[in-house]
Amino acid sequence: MKKRNLKAVSMMMAVCMAAGGLAACGSSSSSSKTEETTAATEAAAAESTAETSAGSDASSSDSEWGVPTEEAERVLKAAAAAGQVGNWGNGNQYELLALLTKYGLPTDYVTEDFTMDAFDDDSITLASAMTYNEMGLVKNDYDGGYGYGDSVKTIDMNDEGVGMLEDNIITSKKFAEENPQTVQAFLYASLKGWADAVADPEGAAQIVYEAGSSVSQDHQKYMASEVAKLTATDMNGDTVDQVGTMDETAMQQTLDLAKKYIALDDATAQKKLQSLTLDDIRDTSFFDAAMKADGKSFKPEKTDVSIQLKWLPQSQFMGYYVAQAKGYYKEVGLNVNIISGGGDVAETTAVNNGTVDFGVTWVSNLAAADAGGMDLVEIAQIFQRSGLELVYKPENFQ
Amino acid sequence: MTAVRSRKSKSAKNAANAALTIILPVALGVLIVALWQGGVLQKLFGTDDYVLPEPTRIFSIFQDNSSAVWANIKITTSVAMLGLLFGSLLGYAAAVLGALKPGIGAGALAVVGAFASVPLVALAPVMNNLTRDVSRVAETRSFVAKILVVMLIAAADMGLNAYRGLTELPPYAVDLMKTYAASSKTVFLKLRLPNSVPYIFTALKVSVPASIMTAIVSEYFAEFNGGVGRQIRENILLAQYSTAWVYIMAACGIGVGTYVILMIVRSIIARKFHM
Amino acid sequence: MKKSIFEKKWVSVLFWIVLLIIAWEIGAFIVAATKRTPANILPHLTNIIAAAFSTKQVAGKLTASEVVFTSAGATLFRALVGFVLGAVVGYVLALLMKLSGIVEKLIFPYLMLIQLIPVIGLAPIILSITGDINISRVIISAILSFFPVATNVLEGMKAVPKDNYDLMYTYAAPKWMIFSKVLIPSSKPYLFTGLKTGAPMAITASILVDTLQGDGGLGCMLSQSLKHAMNIYVFWLIVFFCAIIGILSTYVIGWIELAVTPSLRVERRTSRPGRPKKNKKALIEKNGGMNNDSSQIQKV
Numbered sequence: 001m002k003k004r005n006l007k008a009v010s011m012m013m014a015v016c017m018a019a020g021g022l023a024a025c026g027s028s029s030s031s032s033k034t035e036e037t038t039a040a041t042e043a044a045a046a047e048s049t050a051e052t053s054a055g056s057d058a059s060s061s062d063s064e065w066g067v068p069t070e071e072a073e074r075v076l077k078a079a080a081a082a083g084q085v086g087n088w089g090n091g092n093q094y095e096l097l098a099l100l101t102k103y104g105l106p107t108d109y110v111t112e113d114f115t116m117d118a119f120d121d122d123s124i125t126l127a128s129a130m131t132y133n134e135m136g137l138v139k140n141d142y143d144g145g146y147g148y149g150d151s152v153k154t155i156d157m158n159d160e161g162v163g164m165l166e167d168n169i170i171t172s173k174k175f176a177e178e179n180p181q182t183v184q185a186f187l188y189a190s191l192k193g194w195a196d197a198v199a200d201p202e203g204a205a206q207i208v209y210e211a212g213s214s215v216s217q218d219h220q221k222y223m224a225s226e227v228a229k230l231t232a233t234d235m236n237g238d239t240v241d242q243v244g245t246m247d248e249t250a251m252q253q254t255l256d257l258a259k260k261y262i263a264l265d266d267a268t269a270q271k272k273l274q275s276l277t278l279d280d281i282r283d284t285s286f287f288d289a290a291m292k293a294d295g296k297s298f299k300p301e302k303t304d305v306s307i308q309l310k311w312l313p314q315s316q317f318m319g320y321y322v323a324q325a326k327g328y329y330k331e332v333g334l335n336v337n338i339i340s341g342g343g344d345v346a347e348t349t350a351v352n353n354g355t356v357d358f359g360v361t362w363v364s365n366l367a368a369a370d371a372g373g374m375d376l377v378e379i380a381q382i383f384q385r386s387g388l389e390l391v392y393k394p395e396n397f398q
Numbered sequence: 399m400t401a402v403r404s405r406k407s408k409s410a411k412n413a414a415n416a417a418l419t420i421i422l423p424v425a426l427g428v429l430i431v432a433l434w435q436g437g438v439l440q441k442l443f444g445t446d447d448y449v450l451p452e453p454t455r456i457f458s459i460f461q462d463n464s465s466a467v468w469a470n471i472k473i474t475t476s477v478a479m480l481g482l483l484f485g486s487l488l489g490y491a492a493a494v495l496g497a498l499k500p501g502i503g504a505g506a507l508a509v510v511g512a513f514a515s516v517p518l519v520a521l522a523p524v525m526n527n528l529t530r531d532v533s534r535v536a537e538t539r540s541f542v543a544k545i546l547v548v549m550l551i552a553a554a555d556m557g558l559n560a561y562r563g564l565t566e567l568p569p570y571a572v573d574l575m576k577t578y579a580a581s582s583k584t585v586f587l588k589l590r591l592p593n594s595v596p597y598i599f600t601a602l603k604v605s606v607p608a609s610i611m612t613a614i615v616s617e618y619f620a621e622f623n624g625g626v627g628r629q630i631r632e633n634i635l636l637a638q639y640s641t642a643w644v645y646i647m648a649a650c651g652i653g654v655g656t657y658v659i660l661m662i663v664r665s666i667i668a669r670k671f672h673m
Numbered sequence: 674m675k676k677s678i679f680e681k682k683w684v685s686v687l688f689w690i691v692l693l694i695i696a697w698e699i700g701a702f703i704v705a706a707t708k709r710t711p712a713n714i715l716p717h718l719t720n721i722i723a724a725a726f727s728t729k730q731v732a733g734k735l736t737a738s739e740v741v742f743t744s745a746g747a748t749l750f751r752a753l754v755g756f757v758l759g760a761v762v763g764y765v766l767a768l769l770m771k772l773s774g775i776v777e778k779l780i781f782p783y784l785m786l787i788q789l790i791p792v793i794g795l796a797p798i799i800l801s802i803t804g805d806i807n808i809s810r811v812i813i814s815a816i817l818s819f820f821p822v823a824t825n826v827l828e829g830m831k832a833v834p835k836d837n838y839d840l841m842y843t844y845a846a847p848k849w850m851i852f853s854k855v856l857i858p859s860s861k862p863y864l865f866t867g868l869k870t871g872a873p874m875a876i877t878a879s880i881l882v883d884t885l886q887g888d889g890g891l892g893c894m895l896s897q898s899l900k901h902a903m904n905i906y907v908f909w910l911i912v913f914f915c916a917i918i919g920i921l922s923t924y925v926i927g928w929i930e931l932a933v934t935p936s937l938r939v940e941r942r943t944s945r946p947g948r949p950k951k952n953k954k955a956l957i958e959k960n961g962g963m964n965n966d967s968s969q970i971q972k973v
Contacts, residue, residue, distance in 0.1 A: 505685030
């Protein structure tokens, strides 16, 4: 019995190692590809900045996002040595792990709660923060804010090449198969709402606020403007034409990092994770169909649908609220219930067991869920670049 | 003669009874596990073996990660037990104060009892913030914060029960002490203290499982990412139900284990104090 | 005997509350002097009270108090439904266990075990059974509150003196009559002890299960304000509100007990002046009802 177990374990390990090796090959080849593309896009970016140096907000230069790489390395090493790098964990940590690995540092971090108190009192000197949420609190001095203004500096995950895609729209493969028209109609109206929101973040913030948001109006506005940037700018800082596009390169980078840094204790799930390809976790057909549609000819199979957000009701999800408020969902024949998240039952679980029809999650969480045995698929990618930053006070690193 | 025989048959009956007490639940347990493994339980609940994975799968994941699971169990158990210890001492001290100075004590106990009604979810984050200055090491201060939460819960249970034990004395014993003109110190040592022992166990019966639950919940909010509770939450958020079940089982295991130990200690002490 | 002003319980309670307030305020002054964001750690009580009466809109068009009260409605309703459900199930289980020793042996350990499963692990399973988050919430509240009722009632039924049975036997009373005339009435005080333990637990549980999904309820607002999505004083208001409601729930059950137990009213009236602590029930009242012998598990 014992011997057999041992054999099974060793075989499993061999398989894992093989899979790991393959994955490593895959990721190295893809990373060389990204290098090429970055070189190409850098040139393009240089061009575009030259063009729009008049000062359009969305396409501003890289320096807006974070500090240069050498500075990032120095700060990261100092903070890691002191054990003062913070993250929330719970699936938010992979980009940080990738970054620490990139600089050859141990992948330990301190758990942040959902306040920036620990950053404020210096018990976490290099703290994780989302550009649209915690950064707003750190910088501004409105209700709940800490008022540091521009005295704090940030390390941007996209700049460091470890960015992973976040907010998307998911549904279950079963639901998509049975209700293709509903899915297309929902995508069409949602993306229309998102496009409006990106064009007018301030108006969108007002709509979210009136929809019973939990966040103060000022913070809502700040968040809307930052979310608009994430939605309309890709990892290289270029403008994205169509909201919801599933960019192959960025998604591949996300999946590769997910495979490398998500560690699942369940051997079966871990194996499945390593075998995932982009085709397993995303389906572009609904997006393409929605883009071609005129918006009037949908025949939704199911008209009462719901979407569970990943977090509390706030401008992070403004597109859905705008689509709701402006009647875009009604126009395509849908009656949509927006359910806020932030609870213990994750959006992936809720979508998978059919309590809700659509969900907003992160690509890494989607991959982990599918590896664990769920049958979920991404149908649109809302955020085109990572919104995660590490924030620090320069005086702590002099 | 007949009396002896009847006593004998009675003890035989008792033994059979005791055996049943163990056999019946075990049999039910075996049945449940069998249904679970066979997938009947999943069908019955209208769920799948994804949310409710088979026991063998759970066990194999446990085997694969046993050292990590044990490390987490150790963290949770030590938080729960240290919190329980300090909390019980504090609660008992409050009860002694209450018994010696009845006027002030009654109020103190009412206030302590009120703490039991404050939701844990509210206490845990406050404790995190209050203990920020305890240590530069997140693991240490987080450990302290968790212990403090458990302590408050355990103190409430112990305080209320021990106070009853220290004050609800058998009338004949009080009269006896009076006839001896015993000093209040003697009354305390010879009467109140032993009288409170069963009540201590009544309190522990409640506070041992409560401490473990409290430890698990405060781990959800804790700064340092360790412990059974943290693993359950993290795995459920990541939709890793099979792994979450390993830790759910671990949580049950800690609860059952400590409860059994408590019962054994109780029965040993019961013999001493003729409870 | 020397008469102390602490003879009256409320004076003593007041004394401790004042002491706590002083300790809190000293702490608040220290925190205010040393921390940048004292409101997150330990704000002055006056600030919390001010926040309760402030007309500033903190979420949508609601003030802090309005946020607390509107979300409290949903949570307390779920707690009430779950509590009633749990109490009924607990009572029925106790009856079953009393009826049959085998049933008791069979299920009692599992009743304990259910209490030990962390809610967060239980929730997805119950959710997939019911398919509705609010029904799941009620069921979880019920699961968490049935145990004290079941154990207390069972204990009460077991504590019935043998004489009472003997009397019924001499009348050759059928089993149902023994239940309705002896067991159920005499287990009543135990039932109320169980209910008094269960009520704050149902409320705590209801707040906890609010956080399963982010739509409304005290638990949600609590976590949202903690996550700085809202004015932090909403958090402090909810903490105090929960504590007050939790304590109040015990008293409400006590009043209900008085209302349905005429004999208890008589006992209390006669025992009040001059004859203190004569009966055990009065004592139970005095200790705020938190003192039952059976397992009360603070559940989560």
